Amino acid sequence: MAGRRLKSNGIDGSGVATLMKDAGLTNGTLYAYFASKDELVATAVADQMRAQHENIVAQAAPGRAGLEQIVRWYFSPEQRDSIEDGCPNAALLDEIARSTDSTRQAYTDGALVLIDGFAARLAPHDPPSARPKALGLLGMLAGTMQLSRALTDRQLADQLLEQGIRNALTLLDAEQHN
Numbered sequence: 001m002a003g004r005r006l007k008s009n010g011i012d013g014s015g016v017a018t019l020m021k022d023a024g025l026t027n028g029t030l031y032a033y034f035a036s037k038d039e040l041v042a043t044a045v046a047d048q049m050r051a052q053h054e055n056i057v058a059q060a061a062p063g064r065a066g067l068e069q070i071v072r073w074y075f076s077p078e079q080r081d082s083i084e085d086g087c088p089n090a091a092l093l094d095e096i097a098r099s100t101d102s103t104r105q106a107y108t109d110g111a112l113v114l115i116d117g118f119a120a121r122l123a124p125h126d127p128p129s130a131r132p133k134a135l136g137l138l139g140m141l142a143g144t145m146q147l148s149r150a151l152t153d154r155q156l157a158d159q160l161l162e163q164g165i166r167n168a169l170t171l172l173d174a175e176q177h178n
Contacts, residue, residue: 006044006092008084042102048088049110057117064172067121071168074141075161080148090145114138133171140168
């Protein structure tokens, strides 16, 4: 629940009282489980990244077909319009960059799992060789989604998602240079 609130209201916009209320607990209970709000945030970020991998990346088909499935899911209007249920990358990246080392490490660890899932589909016989391209794909996904969410013109935002699909598929199909 804390992860959904963080994605919806942001890290700075989510106070301890609200996060604990969402969990059905009191403020004082926080310290029975976490040393600080920062530790709670790091745990929630790790949980959100793990859930994204388990629910989306791990469920996708193998190979390029699976990557296309991920891209099309990611760039859907439903994903864009449901911040609290959507991707933690697009919802929290700007705040994670300004967060504690433990939150940034939790994010990095989760991002590496996603990247490795992409790389395994890009180059099944040599996933490490595809890591740079997989990292670029993750950046393209998150950045495009952030921009689409920021636009007030719905038609323009939808066009951006469609272009994002085309750009991502072009990246996936580009010859890999090692």
